[in-house]
Amino acid sequence: MKNVVNYVKFEFPSCSSNESFSRTAVACFAAQLDPTLEEINDIKTAVSEAVTNCIVHAYPDRIGRISIRARLLSGGNLEVVIRDWGVGIEDIEKARTPLFSTGNEERSGMGFTIMESFMDSLRVRSVPGRGTTVTLKKKISRRSGGRS
Numbered sequence: 001m002k003n004v005v006n007y008v009k010f011e012f013p014s015c016s017s018n019e020s021f022s023r024t025a026v027a028c029f030a031a032q033l034d035p036t037l038e039e040i041n042d043i044k045t046a047v048s049e050a051v052t053n054c055i056v057h058a059y060p061d062r063i064g065r066i067s068i069r070a071r072l073l074s075g076g077n078l079e080v081v082i083r084d085w086g087v088g089i090e091d092i093e094k095a096r097t098p099l100f101s102t103g104n105e106e107r108s109g110m111g112f113t114i115m116e117s118f119m120d121s122l123r124v125r126s127v128p129g130r131g132t133t134v135t136l137k138k139k140i141s142r143r144s145g146g147r148s
């Protein structure tokens with residue numbers, strides 16, 4: 001199943017300007033799957049939520065390291081792994097609950113819920129004080145009638 005057809009890895013500091021860069025970079029990588037505009041937008045939205053979480057929650061008062069690995073697996077499966085080495089999450093189940101947030105009033109607590117609904121699967125692994133790894137997966141369906 002884990003037949004890796006192609007991959008890309010990149011790393012960047014948690015400055016807010018890298019949020020739009022990283023979602024666009026993943027979208028560019030995913031373009032080789034010939035996704036629909038809707039699929040591209042779903043991927044961008046999910047990556048944007050995950051990276052924003054690293055920027056605002058993982059490194060609340062400093063600039064830290066964020067890495068992204070995107071893999072194209074056989075069968076048109078896209079996997080995106082967003083990792084940070086920040087504060088980590090104490091209770092992952094609680095963090096994933098819709099509307100739960102430890103952030104300020106600007107945060108609505110919907111990031112994980114959005115990632116879950118825009119992608120096929122979401123896995124969150126975290127060690128408090130060590131960091132968090134978010135794995136997003138989405139199958140990109142081959143469009144009938146070939147590429148246009």
Ligand SMILES: Nc1ncnc2c1ncn2[C@@H]1O[C@H](COP(=O)(O)OP(=O)(O)OP(=O)(O)O)[C@@H](O)[C@H]1O
Nearest residue numbers: 053057058095101102103107108109110111112132
């Ligand atoms: N990378 C991370 N490092 C540390 N804590 C995180 C990380 N990602 C999420 N969290 C924790 O999980 C909570 C829920 O995240 P989620 O993205 O669902 O909501 P939010 O970021 O608080 O609000 P929103 O995404 O709607 O602006 C956060 O408030 C934070 O406590």
Ligand SMILES: [Mg+2]
Nearest residue numbers: 049053111112
């Ligand atoms: Mg969030």
